[in-house]
Amino acid sequence: MNFDPLDPFAKKKDSGKSRDEIFAKPKGGGGGGKRNADAAAALEKESEADFLKHDVVQEAPPVPKEVATLSNPKWAEKQGFFNEKGTASVDGILPPSLSHLTRVSFTLFASPASGKPERIDAKEAHLADGKASVTLDLFQPSFKEPSGDPLKKCDFFFKAKHVQSDEVQSPALPVSAPVQVKLEITSLTALFAPSAEKCAVKYKVKEGTLKPGAKATLSLADAAGKALFTKADLDITQADEGVFEWDGKGTDGKYAQPAQSPIRATVEVTGDAKSRAEAKETKIEIKEIKIEIAGEDASKRIVVNVPDSDVEVTASIFLKKSDGDGVLTEVPLQAELSFEDPGTNNVEKNSSFEFSPGSKLGKRTDAAAVFWKAAAGYTTTSSDAYKGKCAVEAKTAAGPELGMAKALFQPSGVGGDDYTVTVKVFAADGTTELAKATSDAFTVWRKVLFTQVYTMDGETYLDTATTHAEIGPAFETVGATGAFVLYERGAVTTLAAALTSKYIGLYDSGAVGKQAAWPADFSPAKLETAPNQMDPTVAQLADIVSADPVKQNAAKIAIEAKAQIWFNAIVADYGKRVSAWFTAAAVPGGNSLLAVQYYHPKLSNVGNDGLTNFWPAGISINMANPGSGLNQPGHPDTKTWREVQGFNRGSISVIFKNYGTAARLQIICRHEIGHGTKSTFKRADFGVGDHSGSGLMTPYGGANTFSNADAAKLRGEL
Numbered sequence: 001m002n003f004d005p006l007d008p009f010a011k012k013k014d015s016g017k018s019r020d021e022i023f024a025k026p027k028g029g030g031g032g033g034k035r036n037a038d039a040a041a042a043l044e045k046e047s048e049a050d051f052l053k054h055d056v057v058q059e060a061p062p063v064p065k066e067v068a069t070l071s072n073p074k075w076a077e078k079q080g081f082f083n084e085k086g087t088a089s090v091d092g093i094l095p096p097s098l099s100h101l102t103r104v105s106f107t108l109f110a111s112p113a114s115g116k117p118e119r120i121d122a123k124e125a126h127l128a129d130g131k132a133s134v135t136l137d138l139f140q141p142s143f144k145e146p147s148g149d150p151l152k153k154c155d156f157f158f159k160a161k162h163v164q165s166d167e168v169q170s171p172a173l174p175v176s177a178p179v180q181v182k183l184e185i186t187s188l189t190a191l192f193a194p195s196a197e198k199c200a201v202k203y204k205v206k207e208g209t210l211k212p213g214a215k216a217t218l219s220l221a222d223a224a225g226k227a228l229f230t231k232a233d234l235d236i237t238q239a240d241e242g243v244f245e246w247d248g249k250g251t252d253g254k255y256a257q258p259a260q261s262p263i264r265a266t267v268e269v270t271g272d273a274k275s276r277a278e279a280k281e282t283k284i285e286i287k288e289i290k291i292e293i294a295g296e297d298a299s300k301r302i303v304v305n306v307p308d309s310d311v312e313v314t315a316s317i318f319l320k321k322s323d324g325d326g327v328l329t330e331v332p333l334q335a336e337l338s339f340e341d342p343g344t345n346n347v348e349k350n351s352s353f354e355f356s357p358g359s360k361l362g363k364r365t366d367a368a369a370v371f372w373k374a375a376a377g378y379t380t381t382s383s384d385a386y387k388g389k390c391a392v393e394a395k396t397a398a399g400p401e402l403g404m405a406k407a408l409f410q411p412s413g414v415g416g417d418d419y420t421v422t423v424k425v426f427a428a429d430g431t432t433e434l435a436k437a438t439s440d441a442f443t444v445w446r447k448v449l450f451t452q453v454y455t456m457d458g459e460t461y462l463d464t465a466t467t468h469a470e471i472g473p474a475f476e477t478v479g480a481t482g483a484f485v486l487y488e489r490g491a492v493t494t495l496a497a498a499l500t501s502k503y504i505g506l507y508d509s510g511a512v513g514k515q516a517a518w519p520a521d522f523s524p525a526k527l528e529t530a531p532n533q534m535d536p537t538v539a540q541l542a543d544i545v546s547a548d549p550v551k552q553n554a555a556k557i558a559i560e561a562k563a564q565i566w567f568n569a570i571v572a573d574y575g576k577r578v579s580a581w582f583t584a585a586a587v588p589g590g591n592s593l594l595a596v597q598y599y600h601p602k603l604s605n606v607g608n609d610g611l612t613n614f615w616p617a618g619i620s621i622n623m624a625n626p627g628s629g630l631n632q633p634g635h636p637d638t639k640t641w642r643e644v645q646g647f648n649r650g651s652i653s654v655i656f657k658n659y660g661t662a663a664r665l666q667i668i669c670r671h672e673i674g675h676g677t678k679s680t681f682k683r684a685d686f687g688v689g690d691h692s693g694s695g696l697m698t699p700y701g702g703a704n705t706f707s708n709a710d711a712a713k714l715r716g717e718l
Contacts (some may be wrong), residue, residue, distance in 0.1 A: 015058060015122070021103070030334060052132055064097040068162040070104070073170035077212050079176035080156060082140035084211070089133040090160040096112075102126040102629040104162050106134050109156045110141035111172065117228050118142060120156065132160070138175050152177050179207030183216065183267050186241060191283045193319035194248025195330035196257040203267040204241045208275070215270040218244055223258035224428065242267075255331040255396075258319070258435075259428045284331070287320035289423050289437035293409075298444050301487065302411070303447040304682040305572075307361055310373060310408040315423040315437070317394055317403050322474045327608050328403030330396045335405040336424045338389035339371060342441045346417035353716050355682035361413035361716040373408040380407060411444050413682065415484030415715035418443040446681045446714070447486040448475065448673060450653070454587055455595040457497045462595035462655055465665045466673075474670045474696065474705050481713040483706055485677065489593065499585050502645070503609075505574030505600030507581040516577075518601050519612045524562065527569045534566040536616070544616050560619045561638040567621050574600045578649075587652055591676055593669075594654045603644040604658045610639035630699070646672040647699075651679040663704070671701040677714060686712045 006532065011384055040357035069092065076087035088106055105124050109117040118141045124246035125134040141151055155172035178358050184206040189199040201218060216234040228250045236242045249253050256263060261284040268276035286565035295302045302311055315335045318326030345364060352362030363369040374389040382390040392405035411419055421439045453462050464470070475485040480535060498514070501507045506515035516522075524534035536544075536559045578599075587594060598604040615636050623641035624630035632642060646655040646669045653672040659665040675699055677683065677688055686692040691699045695707030706714065 016041060016085070021346050024178045057635040066097045066164070068095070068098055068101070068165035069093040070160055070162055070168045072163045072166045073160050075160065075170060075173045079209065080173050081178035081209075081211070082138060082151075084138055084178065085135050085171060086138050086156070086175075087133060088136050088158045088160075088170060089131055090170075091131055092127040092162065093130065093167070094127060094162075098164055101163060102132075104160055106132075106133040106136065106158050106160050108138075108156060108158045109138045109155060109174075110143075112141070112143050112151075113154070115143065117157075124608065126164075135564070140177070150177070168648050174626075179444050179564055181196070181214075181272060181275040182206045183236075183269065183275050185265060185267055185277045185280045186281040188265055189322055190281075191285060191320060191322055192248070193321045193327050193329050193331075195283060196327040197321055198245040198247050198631060200337050201246060201265055201267070202241055202245045202279060203244075207276070207436075210236065212270065216267055217270045217561065218246075218265065218267050220246065220250075221264050222256070223262055224260075225264075227265060228256060228260065228495065230683045234267075236269070244338070254270060255329070255591070256284055257288050257331055257333060258425065262284065266514045268608070274280045285320045286333075286425055286435035287324075287326035289335070289435055290316040290318070290424055291421055291439040292316070292440060293421065293442050299472060300440055300442045301445045301486070302442055302446045304411060305446055306538075307355055307359065307413040307682060308410050309413070311411060312375060312567070313407055313409045313421055315394075315405045317405065317425065317435070319403075330398070330671055332396050333394040333405070333425060334391055335394060336389055336391050336426065337405070337407050337409075338424075340420050340422065340424050341418070342420045343418050347414040347715075347717055351717055352412070352414050352681060353684050353713070353718060354412075361682060362417075363412040364417075365666055375406040375408050391711075403441065413444070413446075414717055416478070416482060429487060434570040445484050445486050446677075446716070447488065448677045448680045449488045449490070449591055449674070450593045450676070451490040451590045452588070453492040453593040454491060454495055454585070454594070455492060456495050457500045459595045459657065461657065461659070461665065462593055462669070463670050465490050465655070465662075466593050470666055471670055471673055475673075477706075477711060481708045481711055483711040484628065485714050487673070495585060496561060499581070501581065501597070503598045503600050503604070504578050504581040504596050505603070507577045507584075509580070509584060518609070519614075521569060522573070522612075524614055527566060527573070530606070532562075534562045534569065536562060541616060544618065555688055556619055559616060560621060563615050563619055564621045566614070567623065567636055567641075568626060570600075570602065571626055574603075582652075584647065589651065591680060592653070593652045593673075594652050595657075597657045598655060599644045599654075599656050602641045605643045605654065606658055608639055610641075612637045618659050625689075628699075630689075648672055650676040651676065663701075667696065667701040667704050670704060671696055674706070674710075674714075683716060684718060686710050686713060 061215045061267050068413050070090050072091040074089060090104060092104060102127055103124055107119065108121040110120050111117045122196055123134045123136060125132040138156060141154060144153060146152055156175045157172050158170045159167050162168040163579045170206060174656050183203055185201060185203050187202040203216065210556055213237060216236040218231040218234060220229040229253060231244060234242055234244055243565045250256055254659055260279040264279040266276050266279045286701035291313040293302060314329060317330050317333050317335060319331060321327050347362040348364045349362040349366040352360045354360045370386050371388060372382060374388040379393040380390050386519055392407050392492060394403055394405040395401040411417060415654055419443050420441050423437050425435045427434050453466055455462055468487060472487045475483050475487045477483045501514040503515055508514060508516045529533040540555045540558050543551040544559060598606055601610040619635065620633045621636050623629050623634045624632035643658065645659050653676045655668055659668050677698050686697040689696055692707060692710050693701045696705055
């Protein structure tokens with residue numbers, strides 16, 4: 001044999017001879033005879049054994065083989081559906097020598113109730129962190145139900161195999177034909193007020209089986225079908241009821257409004273429109289609109305002393321809560337404010353007082369009249385230049401004005417004119433009324449307020465005489481002939497004793513009794529600034545009593561002229577003294593009532609205080625108040641030129657003690673307060689000197705009530 005016995009795996013060298021030739025017996029003779037033959041046979045046998053021993057290829061001892069191990073084949077789902085997907089996974093362990101071989105093959109089979117499984121799908125995945133996972137298509141198998149109908153259900157399983165592992169098989173996954181899932185809204189808050197409460201939507205699976213990991217999507221649309229709000233990824237389970245609380249805000253972050261109501265809600269399995277629940281509705285409604293007219297009293301009166309006064313109108317818009325109560329909310333709302341003349345026609349512009357050139361108190365029939373104005377801080381517009389209406393956006397920020405819409409109403413300045421204000425909230429079309437409220441009719445009044453009553457020390461007669469019970473009935477009349485003027489009086493204040501003077505027309509702060517000596521200090525000779533300017537001459541005094549009518553008449557004319565100068569000097573003097581007294585009294589501004597003792601000896605009719613003896617008999621002067629336009633003839637020495645029981649000095653109404661009876665005091669007070677209205681509001685004069693020809697406002701107060709004409713002037717008419 002020609003090979004290396006030390007290398008059993010070495011290739012043998014070919015001798016060129018066959019095995020038989022090598023081991024054939026020699027031919028011919030040769031020595032050895034039988035012995036040789038036996039020896040040859042023995043040698044052949046030994047050689048053949050040796051050949052057989054060494055000619056066999058000796059394999060190396062087996063090396064242990066490393067393998068991959070797969071385990072725990074499983075499904076992520078508990079139930080599958082035909083033509084849907086299923087997630088298969090298997091755990092795997094790779095030895096270091098195979099760590100680069102991560103591929104795992106998955107083969108999906110459908111297993112019928114009887115018969116051979118059908119291969120459905122095959123995919124590969126890679127082991128990572130000890131696990132391989134793959135999504136398999138659960139295609140519907142080709143076999144049928146015994147009836148020939150499409151297969152309704154069967155088990156699916158998969159086999160997983162690594163190139164160096166044993167094959168593993170998963171448990172069975174029940175797979176069936178899918179049943180369409182249908183959701184339903186089990187309850188929905190039927191009515192709610194956004195920002196004050198939430199709308200609860202409850203939903204559940206009505207039929208069908210959810211896929212694993214299914215989510216729900218809630219959709220809300222307004223009355224016009226426009227998408228309002230969508231919420232995806234809501235939790236939903238097969239058995240439990242889902243709940244979502246909607247705060248009322250749309251996807252734009254703004255609260256839904258009553259104009260968008262009713263709002264339709266639907267819910268569906270995310271991505272499955274066929275599962276959509278039947279829509280249900282929730283509503284946002286206005287419960288009420290409360291209208292407040294600023295300054296309106298319990299009798300539905302507002303005071304308008306200043307033309308074009310701003311009367312604040314507030315509309316509070318309450319939404320209806322789920323429990324039926326009303327609440328002010330942050331929901332954006334717009335209110336339209338307008339007005340009407342509800343009763344007898346209001347006063348026409350041209351029938352009212354012209355308080356400044358081209359401006360009159362009345363507004364009816366004035367095509368240019370503006371009745372509305374934007375209130376500060378409120379977004380306001382008007383489609384008619386604020387003549388008849390305006391639109392106001394209600395406040396949405398938390399605070400004392402939440403849910404309120406405000407505007408300024410500018411009524412006429414005529415007492416007795418009445419109005420109603422209407423507030424409307426419209427739907428999105430701008431014409432359909434969602435809510436409407438109309439105020440009670442309120443009436444324009446004017447008001448005279450005497451802030452205080454000042455009385456000279458010890459004088460209390462005005463305390464009662466100027467109460468509302470005494471004065472109010474003359475002013476607070478209504479109807480076609482009413483004055484429509486409210487009266488109010490303030491507190492009573494006693495003046496300092498140093499101001500006490502019997503006659504303020506004789507006031508002298510440095511004199512005894514605080515007044516000048518009467519009549520001694522007021523003779524013609526004392527008052528004149530030149531000799532015989534006022535005092536008659538001796539000749540004039542003689543001529544006036546002479547028998548010569550010519551001299552007598554000439555003297556009479558001359559003396560009357562001097563007496564008139566003296567009269568005027570007395571008037572000028574008491575005017576200055578009255579001013580000095582008022583300066584000392586320092587009565588504050590504003591309408592006030594003042595009680596002092598008397599005006600002047602010649603104007604008070606107090607005993608014989610007014611009597612003088614400066615002038616001869618037979619002469620006459622005009623004793624009327626200078627500038628009044630009146631003529632009141634009389635002798636200058638008469639004790640009472642005219643009796644003044646009160647007068648007005650600016651905004652102060654002065655009432656004197658010589659009023660006479662209580663009834664007369666009432667007339668005097670009402671009369672002077674009537675004059676005082678002129679400094680309070682705009683009106684026409686009652687007549688010359690602000691006196692009328694009849695009723696309370698005649699120069700001497702002829703009655704305790706206003707004439708119809710004077711009542712009309714108090715209202716603001718001509």
